[in-house]
Amino acid sequence: MFEHLTDQPADKILALMGAYKADPRDDKIDLGVGVYKDAEGRTPIMRAVKAAEARLLERETTKSYTALAGDPAFSDAMIDLVLADTLPRDRIAAIATPGGTGAVRQAFELIGRTTPEATIWVSDPTWPNHLSILKHLDARTRSYRYFDPASRAVDMAGMMADLGEAQPGDVVLLHGCCHNPTGANPTAEQWDEIVATLKARQLVPMIDIAYQGFGDGLDADAAATRLIASSLDEVLIAASCSKNFGIYRERTGILMAIARDVPQARKAQDNLAYLNRQNYSFPPDHGARVVSTILTDPELRADWQAELEEVREGMLKLREQLAAELRQLSNSDRFDFLAEHRGMFSRLGASPEQVARLRDDHGIYMVGDSRMNIAGLNAKTVPVLARAIIAAGI
Numbered sequence: 001m002f003e004h005l006t007d008q009p010a011d012k013i014l015a016l017m018g019a020y021k022a023d024p025r026d027d028k029i030d031l032g033v034g035v036y037k038d039a040e041g042r043t044p045i046m047r048a049v050k051a052a053e054a055r056l057l058e059r060e061t062t063k064s065y066t067a068l069a070g071d072p073a074f075s076d077a078m079i080d081l082v083l084a085d086t087l088p089r090d091r092i093a094a095i096a097t098p099g100g101t102g103a104v105r106q107a108f109e110l111i112g113r114t115t116p117e118a119t120i121w122v123s124d125p126t127w128p129n130h131l132s133i134l135k136h137l138d139a140r141t142r143s144y145r146y147f148d149p150a151s152r153a154v155d156m157a158g159m160m161a162d163l164g165e166a167q168p169g170d171v172v173l174l175h176g177c178c179h180n181p182t183g184a185n186p187t188a189e190q191w192d193e194i195v196a197t198l199k200a201r202q203l204v205p206m207i208d209i210a211y212q213g214f215g216d217g218l219d220a221d222a223a224a225t226r227l228i229a230s231s232l233d234e235v236l237i238a239a240s241c242s243k244n245f246g247i248y249r250e251r252t253g254i255l256m257a258i259a260r261d262v263p264q265a266r267k268a269q270d271n272l273a274y275l276n277r278q279n280y281s282f283p284p285d286h287g288a289r290v291v292s293t294i295l296t297d298p299e300l301r302a303d304w305q306a307e308l309e310e311v312r313e314g315m316l317k318l319r320e321q322l323a324a325e326l327r328q329l330s331n332s333d334r335f336d337f338l339a340e341h342r343g344m345f346s347r348l349g350a351s352p353e354q355v356a357r358l359r360d361d362h363g364i365y366m367v368g369d370s371r372m373n374i375a376g377l378n379a380k381t382v383p384v385l386a387r388a389i390i391a392a393g394i
Helices: 012-022 047-059 072-083 099-114 128-136 156-163 188-200 218-231 262-279 286-295 298-330 352-362 381-391
Strands: 092-098 120-124 141-145 171-175 204-209 235-240 252-258 345-347 371-373
Touching (some): 047 286, 047 298, 072 092, 099 252, 099 262, 120 156, 141 156, 156 188, 188 218, 218 235, 352 381
Parallel strands (some): 120 171, 171 204
Antiparallel strands (some): 092 252, 345 371
């Protein structure tokens, strides 16, 4: 049967990682991979994670399966983190998933089972794996304008015009905060307009929130998600613990489905558990228990939030430093958007040729669409990047 297989296109980011590793230059800079790194280039284990794991090692008495939907304590803790007291808990169905990607996949699977005729509207641009999974599932998709390459801000007029063509029951995929790959987020007033459009056109929002705590703070980053959840009857939310807890390899995520009433929430819960059973049966549990241990212990939670705030403030300082360096070198404010963006990523607005020039001439690696990982920088490499950007003619 293997003779019928076809070669698959290489993953661009993985290919970029390989090229970076093969580059012999000592002063090379990796801004491509979407993983948080500290000033020493490490992805550290957070203090609270270490403490929670030590506690689990001491107290855990079994490695038997958990429930199909995962540990209920994890679901409750994550619903509280993302939604707080926005709506009654009994309107929310939830399942633990292998990372945020697993939550996204299960959400798309659920849409396919319930409304296969629905079109899923996806921002242009978006995280490439959104489109890859949707293509694999043969889902109906359309894009809506999101990013204005001139201002490097949200193209609100284009977004509203495109969503004005969506039909009742269509699904709109939104980034809850820290948009990947652009770093550009709607303002509070723009979120109000988005919610009004969703309601008026009877659209179903699906929110991918993978960077809560990396932008303006835990509650501020969840504000748009909470607004949408309180305003519409049906909402899907895929959340990841990879970034804000730093547990990438533990594959810890959750899918929440908000229903219009309790009976429908129960039906949604049954169907979500069914999807877990079909795709991977029982979800991973170690990372989920680490997260629930942290979120339900006041001392661990306080330490986690403090360290997460240090991470967030560190990225903001790097953004401000880079914008200031470029303002001085270019004698203009055209790079000030970098200080306004939030999260790990910004789209620089460089052409593929300029991105190649950064790589070939300066050893600076970023994705071909000029998405760069701000967390790949430190105070010493920011001036190096700024000089290279100007030298590349960006």
